[in-house]
Amino acid sequence: MSINNIIELMKAHSNQIELPVNYKSDIEIDFEILNKYGNIKYIWMLRENGSLLFPLQVGASEFHLKYYLERDRTARFFHITSIHNQLFKELKHHEVLKLIAEEPIRFSEINTREHLIKSVTLLLSDTNVVSAAFDTPKYGSEAMYWHDWKNWFSRTNPQMEKVMKKSIAMLNEFNLASA
Incomplete structure (x- = not known):
């Protein structure tokens, strides 16, 4: 299914369930995210005061999604995937x-350094x-900065902190095996 078709279906779904009531322009930001990541799986949160499209398995911080999951009773969550017949499965x-x-x-699935x-x-x-939130570190992506990233993510994105820990450990294993 094309991105444009998914956007049209998202508009229709939002209108059908009458969410969001306020801050409807949030949906335009959702479409930007959809265009950036393409045809992957998402969680789409629609709530009375806005929306949030969360791309799955890309390392994005789940902070805002968890915040509304725990604190906003108007929030409804939908799994978006064009792989299945049911594009919007409520979660x-x-x-x-x-x-x-x-x-x-x-x-x-990773077998080489x-x-x-x-x-x-x-x-x-x-x-x-x-x-x-208004802060982006200036570390490089080279392996020599991975410890810095792990420390950064320890304050901002727990999932990516775990990913960096695993990456560092795996890199050390590859380095030991090639020594």
């Missing part, structure tokens, strides 16, 4: 938590992953 809270816990790197470095570099090149 229960535990299902949202399970989906956002999925890591952006499949470590079991180069593949690991390429995967981490790709993650660290995404501003939605490395930025946090």
Whole structure:
């Protein structure tokens, strides 16, 4: 399904369930996210005062999504995937938590040092992953900065902190094996 078709279906779905009531322009930002990441899986939160499209398995911080999950009774969550016939499957809270816990790197599929470095570099090149509320560190994506990133993510994105820990450990294993 094309991105334009998904956008039209999202507009129709939003109108059908009459959310958001206020800050409807949030949906335009959702479309920008959809255009950036393309045809992947998302969680779409629609609530009385806005919306949020959360791309899954890209390393984005789940902070805002969890905040509204815990504190906004008007929030409804939908799994968006064009792979299934049901484009907007409404999710229960535990299902949202399970989906956002999925890591952006499949470590079991990485079998070379180069593949690991390429995967981490790709993650660290995404501003939605490395930025946090008006602050973006200036570290490089090279392996020599991975400890700095791990420390940065310890304050901003717990999932990416775990990814960086695993990446550092895996890189050390590759380095030991080649020594």
